[in-house]
Amino acid sequence: MADNQTVSEEIQAYQELSCRTLERALREIPFYAAWNEFDPGPSAHIDQRFAALPELTKEDIRGNFPFGFVPRGVDVSAALRRKDIELVETSGTTSEKVTNYWDQRWWDSSERASWQLNPVMRSWATGTHREAILTSSKNVGRSSDKLDLNFARRRLDRFLYLNEKTSPLLWQSYHYRRMIEELRQYAPEILEANPSYLWRLCRFALEQGLRIEQPRAVVFTYELPLQYQLYYIRRALHCPLISSYGTTELGYVFMQCEHGRFHQNTASCRVDYRPLGGDDTMRRGRILVTTFNNEYYQIMRFDPGDIVCLASEPCPCGREEGMVLDDIEGRFSQATFDRSGRPVTLRSLDETVFSSAGPREYELTQRDSRDYRLRFETGVDPGPVKTALQKIYGDDARIAIESNEVIAPGVSGKFRHAGYAGYGIINRGG
Ligand SMILES: [Zn+2]
Structure with a gap:
């Protein structure tokens, strides 16, 4: 643990970086020029200056691409030609897609900073370590649903992409065996995985009595790990399971420490908090992220769309700088609502489903203010599940409840698990 002087220096450095980022944006970045009228000016505390500003929306980003977020004097066309940066499009439905500039060096430096927040990552994620990745090919890696790609075609630098399919529903028994064998041969230090994909591999290994090679750590990205997934993953993999939270636009925003809390990556971004309301503790809320040190593309006060829960007490790991979360509770688009209109996060729903149905994959769709449809991949006794759900949604x-259903990922390759029909679960967005 750092001594008090170091911590206060870190907080000071963070405030100064926040200030430089804000002032450069207001002065040099076309889109933010209009935000000058909200800024109370340098005599106010930096937190107050940020709090006075509006929020950036996806519509703002789409409507002001390609030059609205680029500092004056920075030549992005030349940088694109030099291949210092490239254009990327985030995954999701057409209405959710956003194009932005991708600066690999900025991304790598954000990732390296996040590793410092967990001792296992600090030791083993060196930047030259072997890493296997298990997620939808819509997120990263080469994609090929019809033909299988051999080992060599799924390798890139220090990475091995275990899966080339857009959905795990396309995996046959030999794909599972291939992944287990490749993990044994490649022996990665880190396995980065989408929990919706990894749990299936773990369940297969357990059912077949096969051992999975143990990495130093599993890092969950892309999705919130759920209880039924952790049930299988913890039985097949005995290393630390660490969640990393970030997005294409924002870089690495939070990393779980050795005590399971999420610490803000203060070297890479600023995070402001907006409580949801309707909760006496004010600990549940939204986050607004401002990126640091991105030469080409400045994002300020952007809500990535997740519901977080602030830590109720200091973390025993001793890290004091930045925001600390007890949990990330799922996306807004995965929230459902009880009969009085209060949001039920995916995390709360997940705990209820796991405690009443056991380790089973599910998807809940709320069709209107009163109708809920819960589908399970396997058979389940509906009685206890219904009683448990009525406790969180209301007696009426x-x-x-439907058993033996096929549960498929959305267009982004990720699984929804829950959502209100009015929020687009029907179009199976990202
Ligand atoms: Zn901690």
């Missing part, structure tokens, strides 16, 4: 909630 109409709950339909």
